Amino acid sequence: MGASVRNTLWQGATGAALLMITLSSTASAQPARPAQPPVTTGDDARRDVRVPDSVPNISGTWVARTSNRTIAPLDGGPTPFLPWASTYFDERAAAEKSGMPLFDTNASCLPSGVPRVLPVPYPLDIVQTPDLTIIAVEVMHSFRIVHMDNKPPPPEYKASYLGYSRGYWDGDTLVVTTTGMNGYTQVDEEGRPKSSQIKVTERIRKVGPDILENTYTIDDPGTYARPWTARARFEWAPDQRLNEYICEENNRNKPDASGKLRHGDGGRFATRNDKK
Amino acid sequence: MNRKIWAAAASVIALACAGAALAQNTDEAGLRARDKAAADKVRALVEADKKHPRIGGVWLIGAPIQTIATVDGKVPAMTAEGKKLYNQRVAERKAGVTKNDPTEYCLPPGTPRSLWSGEPIMIAQAPGKVTLYHQYRHLIRHVFLDGPPKLDEPDPNWEGHSSGWWDGDVLKIQTIGFNGEQWLDTAGLPQSPDMKVDEVLRLLDPNTLEDTVTVSDAKFYPAPWSTKVTFKRLPDTTFMPEEECSEKLLEFPLKPYAPVDGGTGHGARGGN
Numbered sequence: 001m002g003a004s005v006r007n008t009l010w011q012g013a014t015g016a017a018l019l020m021i022t023l024s025s026t027a028s029a030q031p032a033r034p035a036q037p038p039v040t041t042g043d044d045a046r047r048d049v050r051v052p053d054s055v056p057n058i059s060g061t062w063v064a065r066t067s068n069r070t071i072a073p074l075d076g077g078p079t080p081f082l083p084w085a086s087t088y089f090d091e092r093a094a095a096e097k098s099g100m101p102l103f104d105t106n107a108s109c110l111p112s113g114v115p116r117v118l119p120v121p122y123p124l125d126i127v128q129t130p131d132l133t134i135i136a137v138e139v140m141h142s143f144r145i146v147h148m149d150n151k152p153p154p155p156e157y158k159a160s161y162l163g164y165s166r167g168y169w170d171g172d173t174l175v176v177t178t179t180g181m182n183g184y185t186q187v188d189e190e191g192r193p194k195s196s197q198i199k200v201t202e203r204i205r206k207v208g209p210d211i212l213e214n215t216y217t218i219d220d221p222g223t224y225a226r227p228w229t230a231r232a233r234f235e236w237a238p239d240q241r242l243n244e245y246i247c248e249e250n251n252r253n254k255p256d257a258s259g260k261l262r263h264g265d266g267g268r269f270a271t272r273n274d275k276k
Numbered sequence: 277m278n279r280k281i282w283a284a285a286a287s288v289i290a291l292a293c294a295g296a297a298l299a300q301n302t303d304e305a306g307l308r309a310r311d312k313a314a315a316d317k318v319r320a321l322v323e324a325d326k327k328h329p330r331i332g333g334v335w336l337i338g339a340p341i342q343t344i345a346t347v348d349g350k351v352p353a354m355t356a357e358g359k360k361l362y363n364q365r366v367a368e369r370k371a372g373v374t375k376n377d378p379t380e381y382c383l384p385p386g387t388p389r390s391l392w393s394g395e396p397i398m399i400a401q402a403p404g405k406v407t408l409y410h411q412y413r414h415l416i417r418h419v420f421l422d423g424p425p426k427l428d429e430p431d432p433n434w435e436g437h438s439s440g441w442w443d444g445d446v447l448k449i450q451t452i453g454f455n456g457e458q459w460l461d462t463a464g465l466p467q468s469p470d471m472k473v474d475e476v477l478r479l480l481d482p483n484t485l486e487d488t489v490t491v492s493d494a495k496f497y498p499a500p501w502s503t504k505v506t507f508k509r510l511p512d513t514t515f516m517p518e519e520e521c522s523e524k525l526l527e528f529p530l531k532p533y534a535p536v537d538g539g540t541g542h543g544a545r546g547g548n
Binding site (some may be wrong): 017044045046047048049057059085087088089091092096102103105108109110111127129131132134136141142143145146149153156157158161162182183184185186191193194195196197210222223227241242243244246247249 | 318319321322325326332381382383384398400401402403404405406411415416418420431433434435454470491508512513515516517521522523525526530531532533534536537539541542543
């Protein structure tokens with residue numbers, strides 16, 4: 001072995017050692033999975049301790065893998081619009097293309113309603129208590145209260161944006177039924193409409209260690225010829241915290257009298273960001 | 277020259293493979309250890325929370341508070357700057373001018389003002405987080421039970437950033453990171469972005485919750501001052517209706533879209 005080969009080997013070894021150090025430090029800085037309790041225990045720190053262990057634990061923070069721009073049938077087929085709904089959908093698409101999008105409730109800081117609020121690209125925070133499953137959504141600081149007695153709304157209930165949700169566990173699946181929504185919101189951002197007759201049935205379960213799946217069926221005889229089903233998936237994000245999301249701080253894209261959106265002056269606080 | 281490069285490359289690859297395998301094993305063992313430590317920590321939190329008083333449930337303050345008084349029944353002592361702002365706001369309200377109160381724009385009352393809104397507050401109690409869900413404008417406050425706040429640069433906001441910890445039978449909460457825009461009550465007690473709010477939540481009996489709120493904000497108050505509010509427990513299943521403040525900011529009434537709801541199916545204003 002000549003000196004030059006020995007020298008080369010030494011250089012190689014030094015290189016390998018350096019590489020090893022790099023690999024180890026990379027491994028410790030970015031582990032394959034962030035430090036978190038094993039999935040088998042669920043996020044026990046995030047749900048009420050009085051919920052029996054037999055109830056699947058879906059408490060904690062989740063982030064959608066999908067967006068709510070389009071909620072379309074899972075089977076890939078066409079959305080079964082009634083004629084008015086098809087016209088409405090086309091009208092919105094044309095308006096958006098023309099650069100003058102039409103009003104929707106989000107433009108005035110009003111909630112998206114169900115199911116549009118389900119696959120939002122903002123974190124969800126779920127807390128299970130013995131009586132309720134509370135699903136908070138970062139966007140518009142909405143929270144949905146799922147009444148686990150699975151009873152219909154109380155007599156004093158009035159139609160609302162998010163509706164009245166009730167639920168029960170069917171094995172490993174949380175089944176949530178939502179009714180009692182007002183007719184002011186859409187199924188999705190793209191423009192699939194809905195009526196106050198809409199009933200949304202969600203089937204929520206863990207399909208992998210860190211994956212929550214929500215398969216939901218939209219049954220709205222006032223808008224669609226038959227019920228249709230869509231799906232959203234969420235990743236567990238235990239270290240993520242919901243931020244304060246205050247649309248009202250910047251509520252300046254108000255519609256004018258004809259319903260077209262414009263940049264308006266909502267007052268001192270609404271224009272605060274404009275002055276910056 | 278070529279041979280030298282090949283020899284060097286081969287040895288680098290061989291050693292790197294061994295190194296990577298070693299690193300991976302260490303990594304997996306490390307992760308397992310971390311998982312176990314995290315799980316043990318969660319278990320300890322769960323066991324501890326089983327012994328804590330149940331502050332979870334739905335709570336209602338005796339009466340909405342317009343003007344906060346300290347525990348001595350007085351308006352908190354203010355600095356000259358604080359007095360000036362407060363007197364101006366009180367005078368404005370007397371004259372019927374309310375446009376400078378941020379809540380008029382549907383902005384959140386923030387901490388602690390949301391505590392005295394006079395509407396039900398649902399508290400979900402979990403070992404690692406206590407969450408306050410307000411019926412009032414459906415506002416949410418997440419109290420992470422990770423001790424006093426450690427955020428280096430909290431994004432300033434209305435609710436602030438709340439951290440809590442159990443001290444025996446009381447829950448202590450500290451909130452920092454405010455934007456300094458909100459009033460502490462309808463009368464107009466001011467806050468600065470440096471305000472710190474300390475709360476002590478105590479169950480006086482199973483159906484009565486007391487929150488002692490201490491405000492520290494040297495810009496407007498020469499000394500920290502405290503006020504006490506008590507809440508009565510409502511049934512856990514109390515229905516909290518959805519409240520949409522922003523509806524009042526609309527320049528036209530909403531109309532439904534669908535013909536079955538009396539809409540015309542047009543998109544502009546939800547049926548025109």
